[in-house]
Amino acid sequence: MGALSKRALGAALMEQYITLFACPICQSSMHVYEQGRLVCAANHSFDIAKQGYVNMLTHGATSKYSKSLFESRKAIIDSGIYDAIEAKIAECITSANTVLDTGCGEGSHLARIMAEKSKGIGFGIDIAKEGIVAAARHYPQQIWCVGDLAKSPFAPSSFDAILNILSPANYDEFKRLIAPNGCVIKVVPQSGYLQELRAQLYADSSKETYSNEQIVARFRESFHKVDVERITYTVPLAKELVAALLEMTPMGWYKKDNTDILLNEITIDVEILIGEA
Ligand SMILES: C[S@@+](CC[C@H](N)C(=O)[O-])C[C@H]1O[C@@H](n2cnc3c(N)ncnc32)[C@H](O)[C@@H]1O
Numbered sequence: 001m002g003a004l005s006k007r008a009l010g011a012a013l014m015e016q017y018i019t020l021f022a023c024p025i026c027q028s029s030m031h032v033y034e035q036g037r038l039v040c041a042a043n044h045s046f047d048i049a050k051q052g053y054v055n056m057l058t059h060g061a062t063s064k065y066s067k068s069l070f071e072s073r074k075a076i077i078d079s080g081i082y083d084a085i086e087a088k089i090a091e092c093i094t095s096a097n098t099v100l101d102t103g104c105g106e107g108s109h110l111a112r113i114m115a116e117k118s119k120g121i122g123f124g125i126d127i128a129k130e131g132i133v134a135a136a137r138h139y140p141q142q143i144w145c146v147g148d149l150a151k152s153p154f155a156p157s158s159f160d161a162i163l164n165i166l167s168p169a170n171y172d173e174f175k176r177l178i179a180p181n182g183c184v185i186k187v188v189p190q191s192g193y194l195q196e197l198r199a200q201l202y203a204d205s206s207k208e209t210y211s212n213e214q215i216v217a218r219f220r221e222s223f224h225k226v227d228v229e230r231i232t233y234t235v236p237l238a239k240e241l242v243a244a245l246l247e248m249t250p251m252g253w254y255k256k257d258n259t260d261i262l263l264n265e266i267t268i269d270v271e272i273l274i275g276e277a
């Protein structure tokens with residue numbers, strides 16, 4: 001697919017769902033201008049990139065997440081180690097037509113969840129441009145935005161489901177964006193998450209285990225009818241994925257020489273928090 005057609009494809013998809021966008025500067029409605037920009041009623045304008053995503057950041061942002069980190073995340077997610085989590089999320093949101101993944105990174109979770117549920121449109125937003133560039137390149141069926149959750153470019157009550165997978169949350173913003181009867185799903189790592197890796201990186205260190213009790217408590221305060229489900233399993237890890245696993249997680253950043261890390265399986269241990277608007 002040529003560069004021009006990807007921009008046109010992205011623009012056409014955004015035009016179809018234009019009422020879900022709102023200007024991140026003045027909150028007014030938007031339209032697609034000549035398949036190249038999103039423009040609001042007050043003439044604030046945001047370019048649609050040749051890869052088919054739109055950049056709606058209103059301020060400069062530096063990200064600690066690099067292109068190669070996102071490539072590693074994609075390799076790990078593609079290997080299927082998060083399949084059970086994606087399947088659980090897809091099952092919870094089968095009837096959702098509009099899904100927003102907040103802090104979507106390189107987009108694989110959202111793309112796989114939307115493929116599994118085979119209905120509706122996915123929007124992914126992330127402050128890291130490198131993540132969104134990768135998402136748009138691999139998954140042109142969804143809508144991708146560079147943007148800050150604190151100033152998100154969407155209209156109120158726009159999304160039937162809001163996902164927040166291993167990423168920072170903004171509950172006030174989630175409450176603004178969620179449609180009546182919609183749900184918010186947050187995935188939080190638990191004490192066994194990647195434990196084989198942490199045991200080798202942090203032997204004798206307090207970083208070896210961690211707890212997310214406060215996150216769960218705040219989620220309970222913010223949403224109604226909260227349901228919490230823990231998912232824990234251990235899966236084999238192919239040798240060639242060890243380097244990707246080390247690069248995709250901030251844990252790996254502390255260790256310069258990774259050649260002595262030996263892993264042939266890895267544990268996934270998360271809580272899935274599901275709340276209603
Ligand atoms: C650990 S990564 C998880 C990415 C993806 N959900 C996954 O599981 O592969 C956290 C992501 O949150 C994004 N993020 C952090 N602060 C953000 C903000 N204020 N607005 C949008 N995205 C943000 C980061 O850029 C990063 O891609």
Ligand SMILES: [Zn+2]
Nearest residue numbers: 023026040044
């Ligand atoms: Zn505006």
